[in-house]
Amino acid sequence: MVDEPKNKMSRRKFLHGAAMGAATVGALATAPNVLGLTENASAGAMPSDPGTPVMAYVADAATGTVVVMWGTKEIVTRDSRLASRILGYAQG
């Protein structure tokens, strides 16, 4: 029996897609910019599943780098507005 990865998107494909997207929206300085995706195909948990915990942390406040994880996936994004909002909660 062969179990194919449930998520067909490979890291290479995603990075290629992210690069294309960045070229399109590059003029929008505040738009989130996905820097990379790490995924383990074995989990198959999708962020649309309401039972799947999603975690995020600000990895670098100066650059607005936020890491978002769900299932066995991880996205590193540069989103200054999101980072600022999270930091705002942390500062009370």
Next chain:
Amino acid sequence: MSSHREAPAISKDPVADNTDLYAFVDPADTSKVTFLANFIPLEEPAGGPNFFQFGDEVLYEILIDNDGDGEEDVVYQFRFKTLVQNPGTFLYNTGPITSLTDPSWNVRQLYTVTKIQGDRDEGRRTVLGRDLPTPPVRIGPRSTPDYASLADAAVSDLGSGVRTFAGQRGEGFYVDLGSIFDLGALRPFQNLHLIPLPAAPGVNGTKGFNVHTIAISVPKTDVTRGGFDPTDPADPRSVIGVWSAARRRKALVREKNGRLVETGPWVQVSRLGEPLINEVVIELGEKDRWNSRPPNRDDRFLDDYAHPQLQSLLPILYPGVFPNLAALTASGASRADLVAILLTGIPAGIIPGFQNSNGPTPADELRLNLAFAPSYDATDSGINPPGDSAKRFGLLGGDLDGFPNGRRVFDNVTAVELRAIAGVTYPLIDKTFTPDAAAGLLMDGTKEDLPFLPTFPYLATPYEGFEHSHD
């Protein structure tokens, strides 16, 4: 120890601590190769009521590189899940456990084995077996009266020549911990130590302790490049490189109600190829990093292998005993012999009729040339050679199928590596070098205390909690 508690971070996470790795052509069926990877160091057999078990949140892996690039080509992953039959009791079992389905056995673990061809995360996945049974731990004459039968029943035949086992085993790695970690003393030679004591027999520091083993036996052609049938020792396709690893999820959140939430990618926390490397070759400040990395990036650690600190310490700890080694070390010579043995495999033309190199990439893998048939029988006497038998010394003892060509359960890897670092193998690359007379005699004077088994999974029946001794 071989790789028990060998790095600061993993010493605090025993469930994921990979302690030993064995890879050898199966003596009972030479068309197959057997891999054994041990975890959880120094299990006290009486450690109830929550006895030792695999981690449900740990991804255990055995990885094989069959083209010499230091990257995995075939992976076997083991995942566990714990079932508690009756959460209303504190007991592991409520009566004698006489079968793997005995209702009195309260805390059980099942496991799933998945084969991946290619990258461990993105390769083609095939589930080989799902919800396979593990045996209970060995408690005592009342709880586990016929333990060998329980363990035998937990050997799973998955078809296509694949067998697996996962469960507790008696520790098979033997070493004089108490003496070696007391300023590098070897009891048989401690009269020559810088701080001398009368020479004495070795004391096996792992006696009376258990480990948890994942074991798999597969046709050789399942793991070779393109399904190559390895019958020619000279063919590079006969060589595989093996390592094992444990990974955990990147993020862990502890909620107030005791619930743990884990998410994110798998992150490697432990790995093991050649024995004793992260123990005594890699510097303390690099050990955690070494555990986290794949073998194909081991060039970063090349200097640790080429100039191991232990070769400098031996002449200091044993004054006047290793003058030739001291001169070699003082010359600053690179130990290309150790680099070959531990990082690239021994190329053809060095030892007549032998090679176990799968390429020039420096990668800490347990390299095994599958074309060399076992030099011992699958019998009690065959797999338990006398403690002073040359067979214990693998390739140094003349066994082409022995460590560092793979690793058999009885191989004295401590003595082989001590002798190699002391200079015994340096003439392989410089015939003008004469090893010190003591170098070829080094050993700690220990052997295993429980007999290895002549059948899969070969490692010994565990010590029982009720009656065991560490003396």
